[in-house]
Amino acid sequence: QQQVKQSPQSLIVQKGGISIINCAYENTAFDYFPWYQQFPGKGPALLIAIRPDVSEKKEGRFTISFNKSAKQFSLHIMDSQPGDSATYFCAASETGNQFYFGTGTSLTVIP
Amino acid sequence: ETGVTQSPTHLIKTRGQQVTLRCSSQSGHNTVSWYQQALGQGPQFIFQYYREEENGRGNFPPRFSGLQFPNYSSELNVNALELDDSALYLCASSLLQGQSEVYFGPGTRLTVT
Numbered sequence: 001q002q003q004v005k006q007s008p009q010s011l012i013v014q015k016g017g018i019s020i021i022n023c024a025y026e027n028t029a030f031d032y033f034p035w036y037q038q039f040p041g042k043g044p045a046l047l048i049a050i051r052p053d054v055s056e057k058k059e060g061r062f063t064i065s066f067n068k069s070a071k072q073f074s075l076h077i078m079d080s081q082p083g084d085s086a087t088y089f090c091a092a093s094e095t096g097n098q099f100y101f102g103t104g105t106s107l108t109v110i111p
Numbered sequence: 112e113t114g115v116t117q118s119p120t121h122l123i124k125t126r127g128q129q130v131t132l133r134c135s136s137q138s139g140h141n142t143v144s145w146y147q148q149a150l151g152q153g154p155q156f157i158f159q160y161y162r163e164e165e166n167g168r169g170n171f172p173p174r175f176s177g178l179q180f181p182n183y184s185s186e187l188n189v190n191a192l193e194l195d196d197s198a199l200y201l202c203a204s205s206l207l208q209g210q211s212e213v214y215f216g217p218g219t220r221l222t223v224t
Contacts, residue, residue, distance in 0.1 A: 006153075034212070043115075043201050043215040044154065089153050096205075098144065098167055099213065101153030 003027060004092050006102025013109050019077040021105045023090035026071065030092040034099075035064065035075045038087045047088075048075070080109045114138055115204050115216035123222045124192050132187040132219045134202030140214075142166070143185040145177060146201040148218070154201055160185055189221075197223045 005024045013019045023033075031052055036044035050057045050064040050073065057064045063076040077084055087106050091099040114137035124130050136143050142161045146154035156169035160179035174190040183204070189196055199220050205213040 036215070041220075043117075043199075043217045046212055046214060049212060091153075096142075098156035098159060098169060099146075099154070099203075101155075103153050104151075 002103070003100035004090060004102045006090050006105060008105060009103070010106040011108070013080045013107065015080065015082060015109055015111050017080050017109075019080045019084070019107055019109070020074060021088055021090070021107075022072065022074045023092075023102050024070075024072045025092045025100075027092070027094075027100075028071070029094050030100075032093050032095050033064070033066065033073050034091050035062075036089045036091065036101075038089065038104075044089060077107075080107075082109045082111050085109050115202055115214050117200075117202050117216040117219050119219060120217070121220045121222075123224065126192055126194060126223055128192050129188065129190045130192060130221060132189075132200050132202075132221070134185045134187070134204075134216060136183045136185070136202075136204030137214055140204035140206055141183055142205045143179055143183065144203045144205070144213070145185070145187045146203065146215075147171070148199040148201055150198070157187070192223045194223050197221060 034049035035047045037047045038044045048062045061078045066073045087104045090102040093099045116135045144159040145157040148154040158168040159166045163179045176188045178186045199218040201218045202216045203213045
């Protein structure tokens with residue numbers, strides 16, 4: 001059973017546009033929700049993370065929106081750039097325990 | 112770049128052989144987790160070590176085993192390699208206690224032929 005469901009599988013956005021990736025989870029015990037960015041042949045790099053006591057967190061061009069009642073969270077990339085082209089993974093965990101990852105979203109930003 | 116290092120970068124093994132992958136955690140981090148990432152998939156949790164003890168295990172058979180050393184570095188051992196073991200193996204370090212982020216190493220690409 002997939003603990004974290006991620007969509008879309010792939011996304012193509014024009015430079016300067018907004019990229020939006022969505023995730024949903026089932027386990028209400030999850031209390032930590034990070035997003036990772038991964039380039040080909042590299043390990044995942046922590047981008048931004050949120051805990052369920054806030055509904056939104058912003059770091060630069062990256063924003064996480066969190067809806068606890070709907071058990072959903074999303075990543076918004078504002079002013080998308082070609083250098084943002086990568087695979088993005090959402091994840092969820094109970095603090096200190098294993099991460100459950102989504103299946104990934106391949107983002108392509110067209111110049 | 113995180114402070115998590117892994118070796119080797121790439122490895123080619125034959126079915127039935129055994130392999131050992133190594134990881135040095137980020138300074139100050141006492142917890143190491145290992146993940147398997149098949150091509151085009153998200154990472155899957157193998158197990159976690161905290162203070163040299165296994166502290167959680169995912170849905171992987173016993174031929175996947177590990178060690179953590181007093182300096183918090185870690186090894187992943189896989190016996191009787193199968194073709195499906197071909198994947199990127201990721202090490203991640205964190206502080207088990209508290210509100211700590213988890214940082215991944217660059218991974219070891221294992222190919223089983």
